Amino acid sequence: MTKIRLGIAGLGRIGKIHLDNLLQIPNVEVVGATDPDSASLQYAVDKGIAYTNTDFEAMVNMVPLDAVVICSPTDTHADYVAFCAKAGKHIFCEKPLDLSLNRIKDVLDVVQKHKVKLMLGFNRRFDKEFRKVHELVKNGAVGNPHLVKITSRDPGAPPVGYIKKSGGLFLDMTIHDFDMARYVVEKEVAEVYAKGAVLVDPAIGEVGDIDTAVVTLTYTDGTMAVIDNSREASYGYDQRVEVFGSKGMVQSNNNFHDSHKLYNKEGIHAALPLHFFLERYQEAYKTEMQDFIKGLEIGTPMPVDGNDGLQSLKIGLAALQSLKHNRPVKISEVEQSAPMV
Amino acid sequence: MTKIRLGIAGLGRIGKIHLDNLLQIPNVEVVGATDPDSASLQYAVDKGIAYTNTDFEAMVNMVPLDAVVICSPTDTHADYVAFCAKAGKHIFCEKPLDLSLNRIKDVLDVVQKHKVKLMLGFNRRFDKEFRKVHELVKNGAVGNPHLVKITSRDPGAPPVGYIKKSGGLFLDMTIHDFDMARYVVEKEVAEVYAKGAVLVDPAIGEVGDIDTAVVTLTYTDGTMAVIDNSREASYGYDQRVEVFGSKGMVQSNNNFHDSHKLYNKEGIHAALPLHFFLERYQEAYKTEMQDFIKGLEIGTPMPVDGNDGLQSLKIGLAALQSLKHNRPVKISEVEQSAPMV
Amino acid sequence: MTKIRLGIAGLGRIGKIHLDNLLQIPNVEVVGATDPDSASLQYAVDKGIAYTNTDFEAMVNMVPLDAVVICSPTDTHADYVAFCAKAGKHIFCEKPLDLSLNRIKDVLDVVQKHKVKLMLGFNRRFDKEFRKVHELVKNGAVGNPHLVKITSRDPGAPPVGYIKKSGGLFLDMTIHDFDMARYVVEKEVAEVYAKGAVLVDPAIGEVGDIDTAVVTLTYTDGTMAVIDNSREASYGYDQRVEVFGSKGMVQSNNNFHDSHKLYNKEGIHAALPLHFFLERYQEAYKTEMQDFIKGLEIGTPMPVDGNDGLQSLKIGLAALQSLKHNRPVKISEVEQSAPMV
Amino acid sequence: MTKIRLGIAGLGRIGKIHLDNLLQIPNVEVVGATDPDSASLQYAVDKGIAYTNTDFEAMVNMVPLDAVVICSPTDTHADYVAFCAKAGKHIFCEKPLDLSLNRIKDVLDVVQKHKVKLMLGFNRRFDKEFRKVHELVKNGAVGNPHLVKITSRDPGAPPVGYIKKSGGLFLDMTIHDFDMARYVVEKEVAEVYAKGAVLVDPAIGEVGDIDTAVVTLTYTDGTMAVIDNSREASYGYDQRVEVFGSKGMVQSNNNFHDSHKLYNKEGIHAALPLHFFLERYQEAYKTEMQDFIKGLEIGTPMPVDGNDGLQSLKIGLAALQSLKHNRPVKISEVEQSAPMV
Structure with missing residues (x-):
């Protein structure tokens, strides 16, 4: 069984938690990480992540990924989700997708059009x-x-x-x-x-x-x-x-x-x-990542989707x-x- | 110490409870009871209440009472309270005093004018x-x-x-x-x-x-x-x-x-x-009656008064x-x- | 229905509790009380008990009683129980009956011989x-x-x-x-x-x-x-x-x-x-007295008997x-x- | 800081738990594992353990180890502990050390003589x-x-x-x-x-x-x-x-x-x-292993020692x-x- 290749965007508090939990899931390989702060990237390097970059789009374009976990600041969510969708990557994105309803609707249209899966981070x-x-x-x-x-x-x-x-x-x-x-x-x-x-x-x-x-x-x-x-x-x-x-x-x-x-x-x-x-x-954070991966593997609907957001x-x-x-x-x-x- | 002489109006479910509890309080004598239903009055007779009558006003006029406990239907409350106040009797009245704000204000004026004490039955x-x-x-x-x-x-x-x-x-x-x-x-x-x-x-x-x-x-x-x-x-x-x-x-x-x-x-x-x-x-019902009696004996303010109603x-x-x-x-x-x- | 006529022996702390509880039971009349201390007897007088005496045997002999509630000191229990049994009175006795097994056996024989009921005060x-x-x-x-x-x-x-x-x-x-x-x-x-x-x-x-x-x-x-x-x-x-x-x-x-x-x-x-x-x-003390009276009225076995003691x-x-x-x-x-x- | 090199003996249920927990502790490297059953050893291989062997003594002799975690059957405990002690390895051993008091005393003497640390597995x-x-x-x-x-x-x-x-x-x-x-x-x-x-x-x-x-x-x-x-x-x-x-x-x-x-x-x-x-x-099992490693690192007394056993x-x-x-x-x-x- 080939491993699911993941990239992670944003290595703040919650990004680190998701990264640590993803590293415990058997069938997952975290292959890339991005963060504007190079000091934060060191955290990923120490965990053995091969590719690190301050540039999110570069990672999505250059690293072979099945899915991306987005933990960057809220104002990047909509852009990143849309970019991933267009690149055919499945997406886990921390909530909220955006603070504008119209922007969210636009992004969800893009997600739907490109037939990628999107899970929202309502951890509770x-x-x-x-x-x-x-x-x-x-x-x-x-x-x-x-x-x-x-x-x-x-x-x-x-x-x-x-x-x-x-x-x-x-x-x-x-x-x-x-x-x-x-x-x-x-x-x-x-x-x-x-x-x-x-x-x-x-x-x-x-x-x-x-x-x-x-x-x-x-x-x-x-x-x-x-x-x-x-x-x-x-x-x-x-x-x-x-x-x-x-x-x-x-x-x-x-x-x-x-x-x-x-x-x-x-x-x-x-x-x-x-x-x-x-x-x-x-x-709950562990279960959340496990369920995201399960959704990717089995192809079941994501437990929290764009509409929930x-x-x-x-x-x-x-x-x-x-x-x-x-x-x-x-x-x-x-x-x-x-x-x- | 002379006993406090009480009359009780209304011997429905709650009236019977109050009566039973009053009979346990040392310094209290329940001397009269009224209810439109003579069968209900038998309950008071069996408890040794000397005076029973279907006519509330008759009891207040004819029996020497210090205070009256009103447990009759809601639509009698305002009239009964006013009548007692004018007769100089202290009053315990089940809630609500009335369903009209103006009527309540009028009754509370009467109570205040005749300087009797009024306690409302918020049992909780x-x-x-x-x-x-x-x-x-x-x-x-x-x-x-x-x-x-x-x-x-x-x-x-x-x-x-x-x-x-x-x-x-x-x-x-x-x-x-x-x-x-x-x-x-x-x-x-x-x-x-x-x-x-x-x-x-x-x-x-x-x-x-x-x-x-x-x-x-x-x-x-x-x-x-x-x-x-x-x-x-x-x-x-x-x-x-x-x-x-x-x-x-x-x-x-x-x-x-x-x-x-x-x-x-x-x-x-x-x-x-x-x-x-x-x-x-x-x-709570026991304590309520005890506190009413205490208020009468010691002259402290009633724990629930007309304004609360x-x-x-x-x-x-x-x-x-x-x-x-x-x-x-x-x-x-x-x-x-x-x-x- | 004729009331059950009770005498009570001993008006210490527990005797007073039993007396108060007995006075609440509908079909009971407490007709006599004994205690070596005349000050204690005043408690019974205040509760309206007609006969009071410092002499236990006198009460049992002279007052028409159906049953006796024994709350006197432990060292009187065996004698009092035997005396009541011989007089044909049913008995409630505080525990323990005695501290000697042989004495207890003798007393229980007397109780059995005179066919009176005996309940022991295991309140719990x-x-x-x-x-x-x-x-x-x-x-x-x-x-x-x-x-x-x-x-x-x-x-x-x-x-x-x-x-x-x-x-x-x-x-x-x-x-x-x-x-x-x-x-x-x-x-x-x-x-x-x-x-x-x-x-x-x-x-x-x-x-x-x-x-x-x-x-x-x-x-x-x-x-x-x-x-x-x-x-x-x-x-x-x-x-x-x-x-x-x-x-x-x-x-x-x-x-x-x-x-x-x-x-x-x-x-x-x-x-x-x-x-x-x-x-x-x-x-529990209330229920205990109620169950004793119920046992007398209905003739069911006592819930705690001599053998339990x-x-x-x-x-x-x-x-x-x-x-x-x-x-x-x-x-x-x-x-x-x-x-x- | 050099990592603590560990060997583990016995890959039954509890051995696997300890192995998994040890692999999560930052400063630890599990370098060897033994079990009589080669199928069980595969578990260690899958976890990336470099050295696996059915022979316990071989591992202790040939692999450079700081300490050994013993989870093999009870009847091997005393021998394994003594062997490790003589080889100068610190020891974590599942309870009981042995079912014979004399045998335990002998083993504890060996442990003391060779000045190695011994922790017993009272997980609670x-x-x-x-x-x-x-x-x-x-x-x-x-x-x-x-x-x-x-x-x-x-x-x-x-x-x-x-x-x-x-x-x-x-x-x-x-x-x-x-x-x-x-x-x-x-x-x-x-x-x-x-x-x-x-x-x-x-x-x-x-x-x-x-x-x-x-x-x-x-x-x-x-x-x-x-x-x-x-x-x-x-x-x-x-x-x-x-x-x-x-x-x-x-x-x-x-x-x-x-x-x-x-x-x-x-x-x-x-x-x-x-x-x-x-x-x-x-x-508790995680904490147990962490505390064992802490004891090795800091040199504090082991929280459960041979005397406790x-x-x-x-x-x-x-x-x-x-x-x-x-x-x-x-x-x-x-x-x-x-x-x-």
Whole structure:
């Protein structure tokens, strides 16, 4: 069996994780890596990657590749995906594909035209906790889902400089929860009402963003989801989901450092949730790459595709409109106007 | 020490509970009971209550009473409270005081003018779980509260005939959660956005009500609460609250039949939550009466007063408007219009 | 239906609890109370008990009684039970019946001869947690039971003066666990190995007792139970049982002050177990009296009878021998020698 | 920094796990592997190990090695360890070193004489759950430890053929718990009382072994531990520890497939513990190898050494004697007689 030859673009934090995980998968050969920073490229060299270059297009043109894993900054995603598609390479791309709906639609057209596979990096779908909820819901364990509740809180806000360019809370952070809301019940969202506030750090407000939010989603069948977000949970990364339905309810919980319980005269004490996404989703990142490779090998549909990226962005854009105008916004409004952020 | 002499109006399910609990309190003498149904009065006779009558006003006029406990149907509350106040009797009244804001304001004026004490029956404030959350929040255990999450689901819908006259989900059921949202963080609500659906029983929709809802509250300081409701949780009464703040998060859980865990090859199995409010709030009802009596004896302010009834009704009316028009509604809008339901 | 007329002997802490609970049971009339201390008798007077006396025999002789509840000191139990039996009164007696096997056998003969019912006060059998374990085991939920694990730790040691006269840890405290070991799996014990130490308070050792113990029981079918005891658990009353069998395992947990979980940067914190037996077994004491009355009314066998008292004492005596000689002791050895403590 | 050159002996299930984990450690080079079965050696060849041989001594003699990892059958351990020691190689050896105390002593003498490092494979010491308990106990979180409770149940019995040669339950399975009992409180055991039965499979009894046991250990300071074992827990691998002390109590729990809770009208349902040691201790095996390499690099004492192997075997031999004679057996008795199994 010939190995799948991969190139990787971008060797930041997440790029390194993907590279390490890809190197553990039997039938994969990572043959090239690009990054604008030559110091980052050394990481790939140390891992035995034969080809490294600061020029992404050069790698795609010159190295024989089956697929490319794109972990470069968000503003390169659309261009890189389109370039790979035209070159006939399959693609894994970190989310979001872009922050403009029209640009995403154009890129997805290119992907479709060139018949390459595209998988989007919504890593939480590969977490065993959320997968279990999804599986139980799919198997009818809760009957018809009526309500979805998603708690998603980060342990600390990123630097304001990052936030400024991130697209804001809804496109940077909540977008994972929008995807989760679609994933766990396999329903599409019809309407969004978003409420937000600056409660963690005034500096976040000064760059026009919020740090705390409650978002109500209405699915096309009239059932509802609610998401609550905070940029700063003092006790660590809080990632829970609950699906309530006609026959029952299922919850997933956080993952904790360990299971100990200490009883003393002050009370009972237990360990905190794992600190942040790198710890919580360590296994999910592995599964994500394995499933991407499996999709390439077996030819099954990708578990997260371009449309998933498109839909979550629509919800995010609707949330932004909703927050701005303090009124519920229909997804169809966003589709018609395809507003720029 | 002379005993506190009480009359009780209404011997339905909740009236019987209050009567039984009052009979356990040392310094209390229940001297009269009224109910339109003479069969119900027999319950009081069997408990040794000396005076029973189908006529409420007769009891208040003729029996020497310090206070009256009103558990009669909602549409009698305002009249009975006003009548007691004018007669100089202190009052415990089941919620809601009325479904009209103007009527409530009039009645509260009468209460104030006659300087009697009035306590409203928001029983959940006396539940040890919610009290603990309230106490921890008050003591600063979570820092500044940013988000409140309330889950409130009944094990089954009441008869449609009841629903029809109940004021609907928001005034009949969610009103407890509106009070809880104010109680746990001691903040007032400024704006309401309510989303609802008929997912449990179409017959509920046919009488113009909903059975499933997500309500977002914005407090006057910009922080938020979210409530989710269902009329039918297959697994029993689901009553949880979570308060997230700058320094931590506190959750209360349901109360369960017992603590057993059964491990077998199918999984781990545990007991369900207590079935409904009579089981879950059994102790809370006792504490409620004890605190009412304590308020009378010591002269401290009542733990739930007329204003609490007024505020929760305002939120409920705003929720109704919000649902009808699918837009956020400010409490100030409701105050100005004082709309009839 | 004529009421069951009860007398109560002994108005110490547990006597008062039983009296209060009896006064709540519909078909019961407590007509007499005795206690050597006239101040204690005032408690009964205040509760409306018509007859009070310092002389137990006088009450049994002079007041028309159906049954007697004996809560007087241990050294009176055997005499009082025999006296009641001869007078044809049914009996509830706090454990232990006596600390001498021969004395117990004599008394049980008297009880049997006079055909009165006798119930022993092993209150934990009426706790909903242990009842659930018992029920699940009985229903086959764990298959054939192989192992029983009982954790039983008090929040603090009683005064050394009490310990001196108590019969020691095994007869005063572990005896409840010996009964539990028999109750949850409905098996008889064949052999005991007890290991103990003085780790809490040297003064306990000075009066010849231990404060910490591990006791292994072997049932007649070769399956096993293990009990661990401490007189002082800093975190409160610790009362758990686990039954492991061929098809599964069931555990009961402690009861806690409330269900809150507080998350902050130090960890997750929860409430302690209820402090001691009065709190933990508050409901069990009610059920115990209700079941005693039910046994009298319906004529069903008493849920805990004289033989239960006898068997648990045998195990206790074997444990004492085992500890003394550091070897396993068979129950049959104790039966043959019927040693005095 | 020069890499540490390792050889590995034995490529059965555990040998493959160690090999895979070693290949992930940066500063390590696995240069040789031996196994009597050439098919097993292919596994090493596929992983890129340069030297493979069926002859262990040949590898030690001919390949330049810093250390050897011994995962071959138990009856080779003593010989291999002695041979490595004489060749000046550091050693990691799976437990047990041998089933004869005298043989172990001889081998440890050789190890000491040749000044090589020896680490024993008590993998559970590297599990994060038990490490946390150990750390909390060491830091005084429970005060002075009074009681240790270890639950250790396998999901199913090994083939009777294996059991026959295993040394029996105490030397094959409980030996891990004996080590755990020493590890969590850092105390030595003075006396053992073991009680066992054949409850899972009569065939196990027919080869002279037991499948269910309760073992009481008394430490040299008079405090106690109790271990319960079963060869077959229907619900999966059950590995818990509890340490109770003067100031508190700490428990560790099993690790579960996931954290979901499913509520439906039958109850609340959760996932089972991970099935067996390969799943539960997957991370522990990694940590074990990392700590072995760290010990070689930094020169710190090995976290589990030859004496640990010796002590746990003594306890196991005492347990065997205790079971046989149904009496407590002192460790000193075993030391004097150094009985063969």
